[in-house]
Amino acid sequence: MTTVVEAPAAAVGSRVVMIGLVGGAVAVFVSANGMVEAFSERELLDGLTLGAVLLLSIPLLVGYVAGRRQPELEGFATRPPGWRNPATGLLAGFISGVTIGAFVLLIATVDLRGVLLNVTPELVRDDPRILTFGLEPGAGAGLLVGLFAVLGGLAGAIQVLPDLWRRAVLAAVGWVLAFGLMQAVVSQVLRGLQQQLRIWTEPLADFLYDTSGALSIAGITVVAVLGFCLQLLGSRKPRALVNARLERLTDRSRRIVRVAVLAAALLLLGLLPQVLGSFLSEVLNIAGIFLLMALGLNIVVGFAGLLDLGYVAFFAVGAYTTALLTSPQSSLGVGWIFWLAVPFVVLAAAVAGLLVGTPVLRMRGDYLAIVTLGFGEIARLLFLSDWLKPTFGGAQGIIQVGDITVGPVGVRTPQAFFYVIFVFVLLAAYATYALQDSRIGRAWMAMREDESVAEAMGVDIVTAKLSAFIVGAVLAGFGGALFATKIGSVFPHSFNVIVSITVLVVIIVGGMASVPGVVLGTMVLVGLPELLREFEEYRFLIYGALLIFMMLRRPEGFIPSKRRAEELHEEEIAQDEWLKTQDTGSRPEPGSRPEPGSRPEPS
């Protein structure tokens, strides 16, 4: 017999109401700040605009979260999934729906434009009545309540499914959304593949997307089925299989496999810009420049623990050095080739690193952050100043920055530029790995932990700090040099604090001190916004929301370094260990364990 110890009904109820209200608030927020309207320009899925998808994804999320099975606790039995999951989902969706419905009625009767600029008449009052899908406010509010409740219930019902199937459904939804959002990329890749490799892929693009660029019904079906099946088949078994195979190989053949994989990856990356075409290559290039900076800042913040908020200064120094030396229009007027300028970029960035690093040697934590923030602004203001206008051109900046040349050939297309950036990024990634395991890497780590004890172990704090600043500055300097030659001109306003913040957010969200994490962070936070121009206006709103979410749910970042993951989940790990020891021991009340069937599979 199983004793079912349940949370009191009132607690369950208030949790559902809470989730529903939060969902409602988010729905009102995205409607009132203009996101829904701005996004309704674009048709995402056949007949559904991006704005509608955004709005309707809220009850799905709300229902999914509210309908979630109670977490397994020692001594508590998990209730087997049943009608309660969709019911709680439906209730939460309904509450969200009532909230947004009330908002619809409110803005239909009261003009809020004086306060909320983005609450336009087009939302509810005049055609096309975006929020109410074209209906009159009253009917529209009712429709929203109904839709939200139904979608919430549906999402809650997903929780009834066994784990494997639930994940497959989620994967299908995720794939559809991703393919819809990434229409430009997908169709470009399919087209590019046909052009480059003469594979028959272009008609596939026409099949998936209709003329307006929305995922067609057929496309939705195919993508969903694909996502569903791949998740069903691919959940970790092949990976385990591959790993097991690798285990069995000898060291030598394992190395051969590794080299082959690396070669294949390089080949693919080599083909990538050709397949992607010039626009997408341009996006990759922008991301690549930020990646270079992020790898640099990762050394300063992630390894050495020095929170530098003025990192953009080094980026600017690299850019201006390149501009001065390669532009015939600059005050120096020497018009060198790019590669000749590179050693000077290194030198200038290193000097800048010393200049910023030296005065802050004795500062730690918050103080360091504030002072470096100031340095970043000082750098920008110096480049802008009248005082240095003869050298740096003030607000007019420096134009006609020289192109990169390889032999006699100029690197002009984004596709060609990709290779140059790729080489620099590879260099930075290699440097990161090499430094991580080096003596100085150890010294940085120890210094980050406890400066004065590290000193007593013989670590020269001055050298360690300055070298971290210099390595970071040089990488940012490279980023600046590439930026200047890519754009062809430098202006002070390109080097504001937002650049520093973006780079910092990239490494926090991606995963501090982890190269794959930094790469992913750059792609998501820098690459994606370039692709999804609709989001441009809301970029920092989304950054902020993402940061909050990450800090609450996954403070170690998307792909954390192993070390940080362990640190941040120390208690959970300790708890698991403890539970393991409890499992092997005798239990006072075997009946209080959940039934084996209701225990979710470990994820």
Added chain:
Amino acid sequence: MTDPQPLLSLRGVSTHYGAIQVLRDIDLEIHAGEVVCLLGGNASGKTTMLKTILGYVVPTRGEVLLDGRRITGLPTQRLVGLGVSMVPENRRLFKRMTVRENLEMGCYLRNDSEEVAKDFERVFALFPRVRQRFGQRAGTLSGGEQQMVAMARALMARPKVLLMDEPSMGLAPVLVEQNFEIIREINEQGTTVFVVEQNATMALSIADRGYVLQTGRIVLSGTAESLLSDQRMRTAYLGEL
């Protein structure tokens, strides 16, 4: 003491924090092979004395000599190379690094990898628990284990003199006793030890000599036996009436 040259000595050392004088005219000698303890209550200047020796603070007057060489004002990171190692108060391990990495930081400046390997074996023999916890992060260890790692880390530098700041702090009485036994063992293996302690009975039980510090001044010094039997000592520090 008749030994001509002490290993470590302070001569007329005074240290200030701003206008506040913390150490007043300290004379202190530690000879090679000794265990010397420095006793004193809270705020008597014990930790400042260590900080002065280690170069974290520079004395306003007087000098610190190591093997007859003046080390006053040398930067802290130079001292470990000269043979001065420290076990800081509260252990202060690099908590997010593994035990192994902590020990490797201990021999950060050494290049003689064969000798380092011997020293690893030596600390494993002294602290079998350290070997068991080798790959674990230092922050996850118990207090007693952390103390062992802190001592092992300091020994990895193969110091001439080991400075210990309150090794008994925050440890269970059983562990404190074990701890002091190990200190004695370390000393028997040839390392000179300077222990700063509040637990006077414990410290004097293993020490050859002791100094008593009160508000920045040395008020009493002598062999461990003479201190243990000193009437003032008994009332002030050994809890007898």
